[in-house]
Amino acid sequence: MGSKRILLVDDESDIQTVARLGLTLGTNWEVLTAVSGQAGIEVAIARQPDAILLDVMMPDMDGLATIAALKANAETQTIPVIFLTAKAQAADRRRLYEVGAQGVITKPFDPTTLASQVSGFLDWPLTG
Template structure:
């Protein structure tokens, strides 16, 4: 089996660090990071990952705009997206699923269960 690659797009370096540690401690997945929607889009086009963990609230191109751009590009349209968000309201989560998310993980998240949550949303063995 090939090693899975996750693209983590979040403007907060602390979130990137904690998520990356949580994912790599319990899996052999490779985690690459981008600190903006624009940078994440560039990375995803250049080297399409197996999945994207995407922050909703970012300056410039936010998570929803990033998702829309990913869906418009034939090279990235089928990459599953899981959102990270601090907005816990059902209406907020529903809007993300309606936009095409495979899953929504609330911040603050538990880094020790992050990979298993992702695997569950993606129907990957864990």
């Protein structure tokens, strides 16, 4: 299948930069980005990523509304979603798993371990 394609949906450009660095460090993954939930849905439909890293707190359409729309769309419903969130409470994490998250990564995250966290949630090899 070749390299994995990951869609990163986050409204903060700093987070996108750091996450892109972490996701491409030592992998051959392709990282797509979107700055809003709506843009993320459009990219997901058009580019069919292998996984989506999704920020929970975004203006207009938050991560919960975004995953609901992704799960409701036949073209994107099977794409695994991993949330990025600053809310680390057990109840918050449980809610994210209840709406269909494959994993939850707490912000601030360590960019040097981000790819291994993602590969762990998705059972992907780090190379390939």
